[in-house]
Each structure stands twice: as structure tokens, then as C-alpha cells.
Amino acid sequence: MKTNPFGMDLGMMNANPMLAWWQQQWMKGVNPMARMQAAWIESLAEAMEFEAQFLKAVAESGQQMTECLNNEEPRTPQDVHACYQKLVQQVTDAQQKRMEHAARLSHDFRKRLWEEI
Numbered sequence: 323m324k325t326n327p328f329g330m331d332l333g334m335m336n337a338n339p340m341l342a343w344w345q346q347q348w349m350k351g352v353n354p355m356a357r358m359q360a361a362w363i364e365s366l367a368e369a370m371e372f373e374a375q376f377l378k379a380v381a382e383s384g385q386q387m388t389e390c391l392n393n394e395e396p397r398t399p400q401d402v403h404a405c406y407q408k409l410v411q412q413v414t415d416a417q418q419k420r421m422e423h424a425a426r427l428s429h430d431f432r433k434r435l436w437e438e439i
Contacts, residue, residue, distance in 0.1 A: 361434035365427060372423040379416035383409040 390397075390405035
């Protein structure tokens with residue numbers, strides 16, 4: 323006996339068209355939900371990537387600050403101040419980039435969901 327892609331034999335589908343219709347609708351409903359969840363997971367992965375980039379920038383600036391302060395030669399307060407200002411600017415730029423990504427992430431997530439619908 324032949325069966326349809328959903329595993330229901332053709333005789334059963336002909337005998338109970340409502341059941342066949344429900345099964346087709348159910349199968350259509352599962353896939354969009356899975357795709358929407360995949361879009362959400364993809365957005366979450368992007369957010370985690372942006373956070374990791376920010377944490378990397380903060381760690382690198384901390385390492386550079388340690389190098390500025392641990393220099394063997396005597397440094398003037400102006401040199402330390404210039405090094406500090408440079409590192410603060412790097413962290414500020416990284417934070418601004420992080421916030422731009424966060425603002426765009428919401429829009430991208432909505433766009434992905436709309437594409438799945």
C-alpha cells in the first residue's frame with residue numbers, strides 16, 4: 323500500500339480527510355517554529371561574539387596599561403597620562419562599537435523572524 327510523505331497510508335487519508343488536513347498543517351507549523359528558533363539562536367551567537375570582542379579589547383587595554391606602568395626606564399607623569407588616555411580611547415571606541423552592534427542586533431533579529439514567517 324502506498325503512503326504519503328507523512329507516513330499515513332492513502333486509504334486512511336481518503337477515509338479521514340480532516341485528519342490528513344490536520345497532519346499537513348501540523349507539519350507546516352513545526353518547520354517555521356524551528357526556523358524561528360534557529361534565527362533566535364543565530365542572533366544570540368552574534369551577541370555573544372560582540373561581547374567577546376569587547377572583552378578582548380578591555381583585556382588588551384589592561385595588558386597595554388600594565389606594560390606602560392612596568393617599563394624599566396623612568397617615565398614622566400605626562401607619558402603615563404598619554405598612555406592612559408590612549409587606552410581609555412580604545413576602550414571607549416570598543417564600547418561604542420559594542421552599542422552599535424547591540425542596536426543593530428534587534429533590527430536584524432526582527433528581520434530574520436520576518437523572513438521566517
